[in-house]
Amino acid sequence: MKFAILINEGPYTHQASDSAYQFAKAVLAKGHEIFRIFFYHDGVNNATRLTTPPQDDRNIVNRWSKLAEEHKLDMVVCVAAAQRRGIVDEGEAKRNGKDATNLAPGFRISGLGQLIEAGIQADRMVTFGD
Amino acid sequence: MLNIVNKSPLDRGSLDSCLQSAEPGAILLIEDGVYAATRGSAGEARLKAAAGKFKLFALGPDMEARGIADRAMDGVTLIDYAGFVDLVAEYNTCQSWL
Numbered sequence: 001m002k003f004a005i006l007i008n009e010g011p012y013t014h015q016a017s018d019s020a021y022q023f024a025k026a027v028l029a030k031g032h033e034i035f036r037i038f039f040y041h042d043g044v045n046n047a048t049r050l051t052t053p054p055q056d057d058r059n060i061v062n063r064w065s066k067l068a069e070e071h072k073l074d075m076v077v078c079v080a081a082a083q084r085r086g087i088v089d090e091g092e093a094k095r096n097g098k099d100a101t102n103l104a105p106g107f108r109i110s111g112l113g114q115l116i117e118a119g120i121q122a123d124r125m126v127t128f129g130d
Numbered sequence: 131m132l133n134i135v136n137k138s139p140l141d142r143g144s145l146d147s148c149l150q151s152a153e154p155g156a157i158l159l160i161e162d163g164v165y166a167a168t169r170g171s172a173g174e175a176r177l178k179a180a181a182g183k184f185k186l187f188a189l190g191p192d193m194e195a196r197g198i199a200d201r202a203m204d205g206v207t208l209i210d211y212a213g214f215v216d217l218v219a220e221y222n223t224c225q226s227w228l
Contacts, residue, residue: 001219008228015161015192019136022191026211032219124218126134127226 003027004122005037006115008129010045011060012053017046020128021063028071036074036118037064039107043129044081049104061104068106075107076114132221133184136161136228139173144227149180152225156185158217159206164192167206174203181205189214 005024009016020037027034039046051061068075077087083096089103103109119125133152136159139145145166148157157180159167166173167188177186190208193199202208209217218224 003218015136019160019192022211023214026215030212030215032215124224126218126224127228128136129226129228 001032001124002035002122003032004035004118004125006118006125006127006129007037007039007043007046008041008127010042011051013042014130016043016128016130017060018058020126021060021067023126023128024067024073034071034073035122036076036114038076038078038115038118039081040078040112040115041081041129042085044077044085044087047075047077047082047087047104047107048102050102065104065106073106077103077107077109078115079109079111082109131155132217132224133157134224134226135159135163135166136226138162138165139171139176140165145173145176148227149176149184152184154183156187156217156221158209158214159186159188160192160214161189164188164196164198167193167203168198169201169203171203177203178205187213187217 005020007020011017046064053059088098088101089109090101093101133148135145135148137144186206187209188206190210
Protein backbone atom coordinates (compact mmCIF):
# COMPACT_ATOMS: atom_id res chain seq x y z
CA MET A 1 0.00 0.00 0.00
CA LYS A 2 1.18 3.55 -0.77
CA PHE A 3 1.37 5.95 2.17
CA ALA A 4 1.85 9.71 2.25
CA ILE A 5 2.76 11.61 5.39
CA LEU A 6 2.09 15.28 6.13
CA ILE A 7 4.05 16.98 8.91
CA ASN A 8 2.87 20.38 10.14
CA GLU A 9 4.97 20.84 13.28
CA GLY A 10 8.63 21.71 13.76
CA PRO A 11 11.20 19.49 15.44
CA TYR A 12 11.68 19.64 19.23
CA THR A 13 8.27 21.28 19.65
CA HIS A 14 5.81 18.69 20.89
CA GLN A 15 5.95 15.22 19.42
CA ALA A 16 4.72 15.34 15.83
CA SER A 17 8.15 14.99 14.17
CA ASP A 18 8.99 12.04 16.38
CA SER A 19 5.62 10.34 15.88
CA ALA A 20 5.84 10.82 12.12
CA TYR A 21 9.36 9.39 12.03
CA GLN A 22 8.42 6.32 14.07
CA PHE A 23 5.31 5.87 11.92
CA ALA A 24 7.34 6.18 8.69
CA LYS A 25 9.81 3.57 9.91
CA ALA A 26 6.96 1.21 10.82
CA VAL A 27 5.35 1.73 7.39
CA LEU A 28 8.61 0.75 5.67
CA ALA A 29 9.19 -2.17 8.05
CA LYS A 30 5.79 -3.55 7.07
CA GLY A 31 6.82 -3.53 3.41
CA HIS A 32 4.58 -0.63 2.40
CA GLU A 33 5.73 2.19 0.15
CA ILE A 34 6.00 5.86 1.17
CA PHE A 35 5.01 7.94 -1.85
CA ARG A 36 6.04 11.23 -0.29
CA ILE A 37 6.60 13.03 3.02
CA PHE A 38 5.42 16.62 2.84
CA PHE A 39 6.57 19.28 5.31
CA TYR A 40 4.21 22.22 5.73
CA HIS A 41 3.76 25.17 8.13
CA ASP A 42 6.33 24.93 10.98
CA GLY A 43 7.05 21.42 9.73
CA VAL A 44 9.50 22.96 7.23
CA ASN A 45 11.88 23.50 10.18
CA ASN A 46 12.57 19.75 10.02
CA ALA A 47 14.64 20.54 6.92
CA THR A 48 17.36 22.88 8.20
CA ARG A 49 20.80 21.28 8.25
CA LEU A 50 22.05 23.86 10.78
CA THR A 51 20.49 22.35 13.91
CA THR A 52 22.88 21.19 16.62
CA PRO A 53 21.01 19.31 19.34
CA PRO A 54 22.99 18.07 22.39
CA GLN A 55 25.04 14.95 21.60
CA ASP A 56 22.91 12.70 23.79
CA ASP A 57 19.69 13.88 22.14
CA ARG A 58 18.22 12.58 18.90
CA ASN A 59 19.09 14.59 15.82
CA ILE A 60 15.70 14.89 14.16
CA VAL A 61 16.93 16.53 10.96
CA ASN A 62 19.80 14.07 10.34
CA ARG A 63 17.44 11.22 11.14
CA TRP A 64 15.12 12.30 8.31
CA SER A 65 18.04 12.70 5.89
CA LYS A 66 19.32 9.23 6.75
CA LEU A 67 15.90 7.64 6.36
CA ALA A 68 15.45 9.34 2.98
CA GLU A 69 18.85 8.13 1.78
CA GLU A 70 18.28 4.56 2.94
CA HIS A 71 14.83 4.23 1.42
CA LYS A 72 15.02 6.73 -1.46
CA LEU A 73 12.18 8.78 0.04
CA ASP A 74 10.77 11.90 -1.60
CA MET A 75 10.75 14.56 1.16
CA VAL A 76 9.19 17.81 0.00
CA VAL A 77 9.22 21.17 1.81
CA CYS A 78 6.52 23.73 1.01
CA VAL A 79 8.20 26.67 -0.72
CA ALA A 80 6.02 29.46 0.74
CA ALA A 81 6.26 28.07 4.29
CA ALA A 82 10.04 27.66 3.80
CA GLN A 83 10.55 31.23 2.55
CA ARG A 84 8.73 32.62 5.57
CA ARG A 85 10.91 30.61 7.95
CA GLY A 86 14.28 30.94 6.23
CA ILE A 87 14.63 27.44 4.83
CA VAL A 88 16.66 28.01 1.66
CA ASP A 89 18.20 25.93 -1.14
CA GLU A 90 20.50 27.25 -3.87
CA GLY A 91 17.65 28.09 -6.24
CA GLU A 92 15.74 30.02 -3.60
CA ALA A 93 18.91 31.78 -2.40
CA LYS A 94 19.55 33.06 -5.94
CA ARG A 95 15.93 34.02 -6.52
CA ASN A 96 15.60 35.91 -3.24
CA GLY A 97 19.14 37.33 -2.95
CA LYS A 98 20.13 35.35 0.16
CA ASP A 99 23.78 34.81 1.10
CA ALA A 100 23.42 31.24 2.42
CA THR A 101 21.54 27.97 2.07
CA ASN A 102 20.48 25.55 4.77
CA LEU A 103 18.34 22.82 3.20
CA ALA A 104 19.37 19.46 4.64
CA PRO A 105 20.26 16.50 2.36
CA GLY A 106 17.31 14.45 1.17
CA PHE A 107 14.84 17.35 1.17
CA ARG A 108 13.66 19.37 -1.82
CA ILE A 109 11.67 22.58 -1.94
CA SER A 110 8.52 22.58 -4.04
CA GLY A 111 4.90 23.67 -4.01
CA LEU A 112 1.56 22.61 -2.60
CA GLY A 113 0.79 20.76 -5.82
CA GLN A 114 3.11 18.06 -4.48
CA LEU A 115 0.86 17.66 -1.44
CA ILE A 116 -2.25 17.42 -3.60
CA GLU A 117 -0.56 14.90 -5.86
CA ALA A 118 0.43 12.82 -2.81
CA GLY A 119 -3.19 12.88 -1.67
CA ILE A 120 -4.29 11.58 -5.06
CA GLN A 121 -1.55 9.03 -5.67
CA ALA A 122 -1.24 7.53 -2.18
CA ASP A 123 -3.77 5.08 -0.74
CA ARG A 124 -3.51 6.71 2.68
CA MET A 125 -2.40 10.12 3.91
CA VAL A 126 -1.61 10.54 7.60
CA THR A 127 -1.19 13.99 9.16
CA PHE A 128 1.03 14.75 12.13
CA GLY A 129 0.94 18.17 13.71
CA ASP A 130 0.19 20.39 16.64
CA MET B 131 -12.83 6.20 9.36
CA LEU B 132 -9.88 6.11 11.70
CA ASN B 133 -9.81 9.20 13.93
CA ILE B 134 -6.45 10.15 15.41
CA VAL B 135 -6.39 12.37 18.52
CA ASN B 136 -3.04 13.66 19.78
CA LYS B 137 -3.91 16.13 22.54
CA SER B 138 -5.01 15.60 26.13
CA PRO B 139 -8.70 16.32 26.81
CA LEU B 140 -7.43 18.56 29.64
CA ASP B 141 -5.54 20.68 27.10
CA ARG B 142 -7.75 20.84 23.98
CA GLY B 143 -11.26 20.06 22.86
CA SER B 144 -10.13 17.85 19.99
CA LEU B 145 -11.30 14.59 21.59
CA ASP B 146 -14.71 16.11 22.36
CA SER B 147 -14.98 17.46 18.80
CA CYS B 148 -14.15 14.02 17.47
CA LEU B 149 -16.63 12.25 19.75
CA GLN B 150 -19.39 14.70 18.80
CA SER B 151 -18.80 14.94 15.07
CA ALA B 152 -17.22 11.74 13.80
CA GLU B 153 -19.17 8.93 12.16
CA PRO B 154 -18.87 5.52 13.85
CA GLY B 155 -15.45 3.96 13.31
CA ALA B 156 -12.28 3.90 15.35
CA ILE B 157 -10.37 6.34 17.53
CA LEU B 158 -6.62 6.07 18.03
CA LEU B 159 -5.13 8.10 20.88
CA ILE B 160 -1.48 9.10 20.41
CA GLU B 161 0.97 11.53 22.05
CA ASP B 162 -0.77 13.49 24.86
CA GLY B 163 -4.07 12.08 23.60
CA VAL B 164 -3.32 8.89 25.52
CA TYR B 165 -4.05 10.66 28.82
CA ALA B 166 -7.77 10.30 27.95
CA ALA B 167 -7.41 6.53 28.24
CA THR B 168 -6.13 6.65 31.82
CA ARG B 169 -8.26 4.81 34.34
CA GLY B 170 -10.02 7.29 36.63
CA SER B 171 -9.33 10.29 34.37
CA ALA B 172 -11.84 12.83 33.07
CA GLY B 173 -11.55 11.29 29.63
CA GLU B 174 -12.42 7.76 30.74
CA ALA B 175 -16.16 8.38 31.17
CA ARG B 176 -16.41 10.12 27.80
CA LEU B 177 -14.61 7.29 26.05
CA LYS B 178 -16.74 4.66 27.81
CA ALA B 179 -19.90 6.45 26.67
CA ALA B 180 -18.58 6.38 23.09
CA ALA B 181 -17.39 2.77 23.16
CA GLY B 182 -20.53 1.56 21.32
CA LYS B 183 -19.82 3.93 18.45
CA PHE B 184 -16.04 3.67 18.19
CA LYS B 185 -13.41 0.99 18.52
CA LEU B 186 -10.87 2.50 20.90
CA PHE B 187 -7.08 2.23 20.58
CA ALA B 188 -4.14 3.94 22.27
CA LEU B 189 -0.48 3.95 21.26
CA GLY B 190 1.33 1.84 23.88
CA PRO B 191 4.77 3.47 23.46
CA ASP B 192 3.22 6.90 24.18
CA MET B 193 1.49 5.54 27.32
CA GLU B 194 4.78 3.99 28.45
CA ALA B 195 6.65 7.24 27.81
CA ARG B 196 4.21 8.95 30.18
CA GLY B 197 4.33 6.21 32.83
CA ILE B 198 0.65 5.34 32.49
CA ALA B 199 0.74 2.08 30.50
CA ASP B 200 -0.36 0.11 33.57
CA ARG B 201 -3.31 2.46 34.11
CA ALA B 202 -5.00 1.99 30.72
CA MET B 203 -8.79 1.89 31.07
CA ASP B 204 -10.78 -1.20 30.11
CA GLY B 205 -12.10 -1.22 26.57
CA VAL B 206 -9.04 0.44 25.03
CA THR B 207 -6.64 -1.73 23.02
CA LEU B 208 -2.96 -0.79 23.29
CA ILE B 209 -1.04 -1.03 20.02
CA ASP B 210 2.51 -0.32 18.85
CA TYR B 211 3.64 1.59 15.73
CA ALA B 212 3.23 -1.54 13.59
CA GLY B 213 -0.35 -1.74 14.85
CA PHE B 214 -0.76 1.96 14.03
CA VAL B 215 0.22 1.23 10.42
CA ASP B 216 -2.19 -1.74 10.29
CA LEU B 217 -5.05 0.44 11.59
CA VAL B 218 -4.40 3.11 8.95
CA ALA B 219 -4.37 0.40 6.29
CA GLU B 220 -7.54 -1.22 7.65
CA TYR B 221 -9.69 1.93 7.42
CA ASN B 222 -10.23 3.62 4.05
CA THR B 223 -9.61 7.10 5.43
CA CYS B 224 -8.04 8.66 8.50
CA GLN B 225 -8.47 12.06 10.11
CA SER B 226 -6.07 13.71 12.54
CA TRP B 227 -8.06 15.98 14.87
CA LEU B 228 -5.52 18.78 15.16
